[in-house]
Amino acid sequence: MNNISQLPMRLTIFACTGILLFAFVASSESFEIVISILTLSLIAMLLGEDFGEEMKLWLLLALGSYGLGVIADLLxxxxxxxxxxxxxKTDxxxxxxxxFLMCFCFIKMLHQRRTLIDDLNTQIxxxxxxxRELSRQALHDDLTGxxxxxxxxxxxxxxxxxLQHGILAYIDLDNFKQxxxxYGHKHGDELLVTIARQLIxxxxxxxxxxxxxxDEFVVLMPSEDQSFYHEWIDKLYETTTDTRASFNIDISIGLAPYYPGNLSDPDIILARADRAMYKEKITRNQQSRSDNSYK
Ligand SMILES: Nc1nc2c(ncn2[C@@H]2O[C@H](COP(=O)(O)OP(=O)(O)OP(=O)(O)O)[C@@H](O)[C@H]2O)c(=O)[nH]1
Incomplete structure (x- = not known):
């Protein structure tokens, strides 16, 4: 069975109940003929529906035996x-x-219908x-989560x-390529995961x-209290001390404020944080060169 039958269920129940009632209740001859024709038409109508091959056989059997009964009755x-x-003896x-066979088919149809609805619900x-998984994947980084x-x-x-405001921190790892x-790409991946965990x-x-x-990360912090960010940066440098030393890398951070006036153009906020980050990187490189020249 490939699709749900379009046969109106209530109409079928109504017709079957009527036929059952009249089939077993003694009635006038002409009334019996009408009911017999109705029953045969109902079976033929059900045969036209897509209930599957097995059901078709049962319906044909019902049609055959009921048809024989009607012919015997007419003869x-x-x-x-x-x-x-x-x-x-036969009519x-x-x-x-x-x-009886029609009732059997009907119960089978109801069962099929329920199974189909259960299957559909499972598929849905x-x-x-x-x-949900696709939209999660579309919005998340597989490596770090x-x-x-x-x-x-x-x-x-x-x-x-x-209308939110706060500070955006743009973070770039220095020397990550080396x-x-x-150490190989696998260790590079592990380092990215470690840094992600330390950021969290x-x-x-x-x-x-x-x-x-x-090797670029962004942290959005929903507050504009500057001292609060400097504390966080110190804490981040401290937490990553061992990681940075063992892989010979460093972390550069650039800050840029975001507020309702500039949120409509995120590229400007990112570019501003990026510039601040490069400035910090250059200052740190100059600092380390002058520190080395004193040694
Ligand atoms: N292991 C790993 N490497 C990656 C991944 N994505 C990008 N990369 C590599 O990361 C490196 C980033 O390049 P850069 O930003 O120039 O590296 P860098 O040495 O940190 O350069 P600076 O930022 O100028 O110091 C490239 O070599 C990329 O191949 C990843 O998912 N895993």
Missing amino acids: DEIPELDNHWLLN DAFMQIGV AKARTLG LQNRRALFRQFDKMAIN VNDS RTAPKGSQIFRIGG
């Missing part, structure tokens, strides 16, 4: 054949077997789970609608963390 009306022993029996639940660049831009839209080159551990309450590129 019984011919004066020459009146009270013929074979007709007397009612065939008709009742036909009605599976499709919903798959949809952090939200990705697409999610960041969605967040900008949400923050613009809610980790891949010296240290980020101020209410922050959202994103991985927006190879």
